[in-house]
Amino acid sequence: MTQRLTHRLGVLLLIAVTVLAAAAGFVLVSGQAAVVITHGVSMNPVYYQGDLVIVARASSYSVGEIAAYNLPGKGEVALHRIIGGNRDGFIFKGDNNQSVDPAKPRGDELVGRAVLHIPQGGLWLETLTSPPVLGLLAFVLLAGGGAAATTRHRRKRRRATLSRHISTRPARHQILGSLPSSLRISTALAAAFALMGIAIGVLAWSGPLEEPSTSHIKTGTRMDFSYTADVGQSPAYDGTVAKSPDPVFRKLANKVDVHFTYHGEPGTVTVKADLSAPGGWRSSIPLAGPETVSGPGYEGKVTLDLKALDAKAQAASTVTGLPSGPLTIVVTPQVKTSTGADFQPGLKLNLTPLQLALAGGPDTLTATDTTTTEQIAITPRMLGLNGVNITAIAARIISAVLFLAALTIGAITVVFARRTAPADEAAAIRRRYAALLVRVHPMPAPQGRPIIDVTTFSTLAKLAERYGLLVLHWTRAGVETFVVQDENITYRYRPGAGPVPAEPQPELADLQP
Incomplete structure (x- = not known):
């Protein structure tokens, strides 16, 4: 009951992380919210240099609220407090400024009002979205799978040089097929998030955050x-x-x-x-x-x-x-x-x-x-992603969110993959060593041939690897039997405890495909 409850909680957490990651990406891409990294001292002591502020669009704005708007012709965003005006033209002023802002944007021209403040979050964000950190996250995400694949490859080479070229490594589809459906979905989701994060990160870091642009302004x-x-x-x-x-x-x-x-x-x-x-x-x-x-x-x-x-x-x-x-x-x-x-x-x-x-x-x-005038301004670099244009800084944030979501989902998958191992030892053996097992009809013990019962199946698997043999497997009277037959000795393992029923009369072993 405890394991089942833990599993359900893990699935719910996985769904929550996925939904939050998808929602964060959608909100940033759709323009309903934006990330502002503060510069200067105009809003001291509310905000300081390097703070991170999340602003969200609103249907209405009131005097006293802190909101962001685009500075005309500069490609920059001002984050100041509303001190007057209405939706036809708001009056802004920085808390640490002596004069009001010259621009008076309308309500539909505002980027959004401040909803979340993270002190020094801008410095952390610039660090987390830097190429070295993104590369490290990708390495951590892929390191586990790469190490496991390398270890299996070495084992395969060692077994190939010992005898008969019999591989005990399960195929990839068998490994994925042995996982529960929820964990298979989460594994695929983590891989998809990681790939999308890499793709978006490459586009975001292939150029600067801002670039000069020429605009023709008609007054x-x-x-x-x-x-x-x-x-x-x-x-x-x-x-x-x-x-x-x-x-x-x-x-x-x-x-x-x-x-x-x-x-x-x-x-x-x-x-x-x-x-x-x-x-x-x-x-x-x-x-x-x-x-x-x-x-x-x-x-x-x-x-x-x-x-x-x-x-x-x-x-x-x-x-x-x-x-x-x-x-x-x-x-x-x-x-x-x-x-x-x-x-x-x-x-x-x-x-x-x-x-x-x-x-x-x-x-x-x-x-x-x-009159029409030509003006050169520094504007945020825009990226086109599947028909949607977003800024380079938003793309970097989205790539970081996808990486973090992939790491979180991957970690949860690993934890629950270990906890969802079947309680039945025989079922666990069949799942883990599927490529090593051959199911046969029940076999009698050969006369004059010693039988050695090993204490763990891993010992039996090592013997099979050493001699280049397969593990014969059958079930009789509810008892699972696994044997490895060498030229002179039969090695046997039976999961669980209990009396061993008598062997039947001699009959030929009939291999089943």
Whole structure:
């Protein structure tokens, strides 16, 4: 009962190890989880250099959680704490940093939140996945089988030189066939895991973890303009507010609010108004800024004093003698992004003594910049495994997991192979020495021929090997008999204790195939 219970527990443990190994490989390959090895001091004292953190994808993220996201254009992962924002754009900051992160990734862009922390685990992982250690694991896995095969080969050569070239080594299919079905499956599973670990390990270690890559980045920066003016109740407008693209009549309003909405990378924005007259006079007036643009959508507003702008142009005309109108006004929000790009869209308006009107059609209220730039970045090296792309570091981890799973399954198989030996000694002899035994009909003891009973079957097997003979085997009255007949002596072994029944009348031994 104890052996049966132990066997069942071992099978359950084997299944659990197999499922865990398969689940770990699937989760890493599918991208539902990732392994992050920390560098730097931005998250001290929570994480230190060389720690290992497992991050898993989540349906939602909250302020206060530690999460990982890909740094734009760098091929690296940042592991910081969420301090604000929402799924449309989270704000991150390292616990040991003085400023917030410039990037504000969306919820669907996050790699995952931290679920497991192993101090200094990254250093251990890099050691375990190094080529010397993987080679040592492969050697340990295969050493037992190689040593056993070498020993059997030496015995075979020794027996071949002694006599008759009779081999007592069971064939490989007999060895596997003698094992219980559960152990045969576990042996095949361990071998499969080991081979997969070797194959994936070779691919993972045949190149670096990272490699340079060239990417073409198309920027979709956009600025949307609009303007409004309070005009009161009058027959000129349906309501009390004049809106773009309609003109603003100066008799009803002399102040116009210009609105702009920016869509693009974070940076700073400064707003100015450029004035110009037909005679060549020009002037620039600062209106607002600089202000920080956190993105991805920034809304701003400036107010144009039409009387003040007209008075400035009239003053210049008095000095220069050039005509002061009509006056052209270009409102320009200048955005300098964190990557160094400069975006300067302009809203062009015409000012006359009667009205302020949009220069151009309604399509001029939107300005876009779709320039394409080439960027070289260091990105993780990707491996293609049966149509699935994974990073080199993930492949190294998977290979190590497969090796450990193979070693674990192999060790469990060896332990239970020893414990599942049959309780019946005769059955154990038939299983172990199948190639040495020949089953015959019961034989009488030859007259005048001495019979020597040996105490163990191993002694009988050694005698058979020495003389190059087979062991004759029969069962009569529930008693198993094994004999080796030399030219003058019969060596006999009977498993178990008990009285020996009388031999039958002489009859010829009839060998059975």
